[in-house]
Amino acid sequence: MTDAGAAFIGYWARLRVGPVTIPYAATLHKPVGQATAEQTRLLPTEAPAVKNGDLRWDCRRLGVRVAWNARARAIHRTLLECAHGSIIWHCHVPAGRARVDFRDAAPLEGLGYAEHLTMSLKPWELPFHEVRWGRFLSHADALIWIEWRGADSRHWVFHNGVEIPDAVIDPEGVQLPFDHGWLQLSGDAPVRDGPLLSTALRAFPAKRLWLSGRLEGAHETKWVARGRFTAGGRHSTGWAIHEVVRLR
Numbered sequence: 151m152t153d154a155g156a157a158f159i160g161y162w163a164r165l166r167v168g169p170v171t172i173p174y175a176a177t178l179h180k181p182v183g184q185a186t187a188e189q190t191r192l193l194p195t196e197a198p199a200v201k202n203g204d205l206r207w208d209c210r211r212l213g214v215r216v217a218w219n220a221r222a223r224a225i226h227r228t229l230l231e232c233a234h235g236s237i238i239w240h241c242h243v244p245a246g247r248a249r250v251d252f253r254d255a256a257p258l259e260g261l262g263y264a265e266h267l268t269m270s271l272k273p274w275e276l277p278f279h280e281v282r283w284g285r286f287l288s289h290a291d292a293l294i295w296i297e298w299r300g301a302d303s304r305h306w307v308f309h310n311g312v313e314i315p316d317a318v319i320d321p322e323g324v325q326l327p328f329d330h331g332w333l334q335l336s337g338d339a340p341v342r343d344g345p346l347l348s349t350a351l352r353a354f355p356a357k358r359l360w361l362s363g364r365l366e367g368a369h370e371t372k373w374v375a376r377g378r379f380t381a382g383g384r385h386s387t388g389w390a391i392h393e394v395v396r397l398r
Contacts, residue, residue: 152258154182155339155376155389156180156258156260157179158258159178160207160216160250161174162209163175175190175209175212176191178372192353195209195212205243222245224241225244225294226240227239245261245310247260247262248262261388263292277298277302278298281297281298281397283296283297285390286324286333286388287388288379290384293377294306305317323377329382333378334378334379335375336376338373339375340372341373342371344370345366345368345370346368350370368398
């Protein structure tokens with residue numbers, strides 16, 4: 151996120167279905183006041199890697215080069231472990247400086263975030279029907295939230311690298327307990343909105359992967375929002391990217 155509110159989101163993934171491995175890379179670029187530009191490739195690309203202390207991603211097929219310089223320690227959690235598999239979350243860069251260089255556009259610089267998710271469950275085996283995820287960054291505060299709603303409702307909230315139990319997450323923001331602070335979101339601007347099979351998964355051969363029938367009702371909405379974090383008499387302002395995915 152730039153200070154002005156331009157957003158860039160990059161994805162690198164590997165989907166394994168039996169003996170088949172499908173590579174995936176995508177970018178979303180939302181300039182201020184403009185529509186989101188999206189690129190997707192189902193071709194092998196270089197994975198993000200730590201080089202000289204920075205996390206770097208050089209994706210030539212998409213014409214982007216990204217570097218993150220962390221200013222906070224990484225966070226690691228096993229979010230779920232059950233008979234069907236597990237979900238392991240590793241937030242490499244909870245907060246830091248980031249720069250995106252494009253092949254055919256001016257670079258972006260601002261605050262950045264990077265995470266890695268490993269999931270060995272099929273989407274229809276997940277013990278929840280809705281997930282809410284978000285992150286807010288300012289020059290003084292970093293707030294991350296993950297919430298599952300369904301048969302196994304859970305949530306995780308981290309403020310400046312510290313896990314905060316009993317926080318309350320709602321569409322307007324995040325309330326931390328015991329007067330530890332309150333994040334207020336405003337001015338949501340859609341980054342991507344639509345059926346999951348037509349947005350994040352549209353490049354995949356859905357019929358071959360038996361996804362189309364099982365995820366037919368899944369829907370994704372992703373926003374950029376202005377954020378204001380208040381704790382005691384202190385305030386900090388920045389930007390948030392947050393989303394809701396409904397699986398059924």
